[in-house]
Amino acid sequence: MAATPADVLEYPDSYVFLLDMPGLKQGQINILVEDDNVLVVSGERKREKADKEQRIKYVRMERRHGKYLKKFALGDNADTEKITAVYKDGVLTVTMGKRPPPEPKKAKTIQVQIG
Amino acid sequence: MAATPADVLEYPDSYVFLLDMPGLKQGQINILVEDDNVLVVSGERKREKADKEQRIKYVRMERRHGKYLKKFALGDNADTEKITAVYKDGVLTVTMGKRPPPEPKKAKTIQVQIG
Numbered sequence: 001m002a003a004t005p006a007d008v009l010e011y012p013d014s015y016v017f018l019l020d021m022p023g024l025k026q027g028q029i030n031i032l033v034e035d036d037n038v039l040v041v042s043g044e045r046k047r048e049k050a051d052k053e054q055r056i057k058y059v060r061m062e063r064r065h066g067k068y069l070k071k072f073a074l075g076d077n078a079d080t081e082k083i084t085a086v087y088k089d090g091v092l093t094v095t096m097g098k099r100p101p102p103e104p105k106k107a108k109t110i111q112v113q114i115g
Numbered sequence: 116m117a118a119t120p121a122d123v124l125e126y127p128d129s130y131v132f133l134l135d136m137p138g139l140k141q142g143q144i145n146i147l148v149e150d151d152n153v154l155v156v157s158g159e160r161k162r163e164k165a166d167k168e169q170r171i172k173y174v175r176m177e178r179r180h181g182k183y184l185k186k187f188a189l190g191d192n193a194d195t196e197k198i199t200a201v202y203k204d205g206v207l208t209v210t211m212g213k214r215p216p217p218e219p220k221k222a223k224t225i226q227v228q229i230g
Contacts, residue, residue, distance in 0.1 A: 008175035009163070020178050022137040022205030048124070060123035060187075063135050072175075090137030090205010 022090030043068040137205030158183040
């Protein structure tokens with residue numbers, strides 16, 4: 001499993017999820033929302049294979065490959081209908097809108113009947 | 116210090132260094148050769164600052180920021196005059212040519228003088 005460190009930023013109107021996922025292509029990243037309260041980001045990075053016939057060999061192998069998987073619990077005010085995602089320079093940025101807070105209930109005046 | 120995992124591949128005519136450096140810009144990466152035998156790659160990734168006035172705050176902070184630094188000892192046959200570097204999808208690829216092996220010395224025939 002490849003490491004997928006993430007930052008989450010909260011803005012007044014949105015949440016922004018930043019994930020380090022270097023070396024992927026656009027079609028290799030999947031984003032979905034589970035149960036309307038979990039954001040799931042997954043992908044897979046495949047290692048370039050060493051090739052005896054072409055005489056390519058690994059001298060050093062530190063970069064982690066394989067599947068990426070990251071889940072984020074969403075706040076009640078996350079608007080899962082408003083999601084955008086951009087992949088640039090190996091960083092995936094997922095932006096999710098916030099629902100406006102519920103309107104405060106108006107104070108209700110009760111007339112006291114004079115008996 | 117940000118993590119900089121690297122793979123090194125050896126091809127018949129070249130060495131290829133692959134470094135995970137997500138979230139950098141082209142001008143933020145420096146590549147140099149020290150003493151003709153060490154490849155040095157450095158850079159710096161700055162964290163987006165939380166901003167009280169704009170009401171931005173970090174909810175999660177896992178991505179490592181700061182300076183990147185990685186050194187590679189080069190083989191005797193590395194041709195430090197032939198280096199190219201490409202940064203794409205958060206992965207820096209440095210390709211270094213190899214010097215051709217020295218020509219084998221020809222066997223020298225010594226005439227035996229008949230005394």
